Amino acid sequence: MREDFRKIDVSSCLHKDVAGSLVACASLGEMMRHEMAHGCNNDKMEQLLGSLDSAIRQALQVVRELSEGLFPPVLKAFGLNVALQQLVRGITENFTGSLVLHINGDEAKLDLATRLNLFHIIQSLLTRCVQHEETSWIEVTSRSTSERMEITIDHNGGEEVWGEAADGGEMALVQARCLVPGITMELAPAGPVGTYRIFLVAQAFPSVVQA
Structure with missing residues (x-):
């Protein structure tokens, strides 16, 4: 169940954006073949080639954005805290209120799957907060020890932020992600x-040494 809503988002993007770009490429290809079969006007062909190049680049950009949305490269390369900094910068661009991130301590050594899961939980929670009309400020704090990572999200959006009606069950997805051991x-x-706090904890499990 925890992946159902993510699959819906991905499917929607593939259907609407990627498929749309590919249909445009196919249509331009057909138009070029038509031109070649009827005298191949050079100016017209040059125009169609330019349009085809633009459509291909657009499709590649959509796929790149989709891929980075599912698995931000910075998360693997530099860790969760750096990925959170990037996430907050992106959200701040479209949020008229105040969104502040505090980072305390060296990041706990979480495995990649846990980091990715925790990132998507925080991403969903912050998105819900900024979309709620009552929210004017959000404060995120990341605290780490060698054994665990604690994330607190304080906001003034009230309890209504966590209602289900607005998104068809995104909070159910968040709660399902929290069923993963260690979170x-x-x-x-x-x-x-009106002020509420979300408190997340992710445990860093010790690596198992093979004999």
């Missing part, structure tokens, strides 16, 4: 009325 999540009021 826990708690939601609770914090401070003034």
Whole structure:
């Protein structure tokens, strides 16, 4: 169940964006063959080649963005904290409120699967916060020890941020991701009325040494 909604998002992108670009490429190819069969006007062919090149580049860009959205390269190369910095910068561009990230301590040595899962949880939670009209500030704190990583997300969007009606069950997906061993999540009021905190913990399991 935890991957169903992600699959829907990917399928939608493939159908709407990637398939659309490929259809445009195929149509341009047909137009070029038509021109070649009827005298091959050089100016027309040059125009069609330019359009085909543009359509191919657009399709490649869509695939690249889709791939990076599912697995940000920076997450593998530099770790979760750097990926969070990149995520916050991207979200801030479209958020009129205040979004602040604090990083304390050296990042715990989480395995790649746990890092990726935790990143998608945080990405979904932050996206929900900024989309809620009552939210004017969000504060994210990452704390690490050698054994675990703690993420707190404080915001003033109120409890309604976690309703299911707006997204058809994205919070169910987040909760399903938290069923993976080593990750826990708690939601609770914090401070003034309307202020809530999400508390995430990811355990760093010791590597098993093969005999």
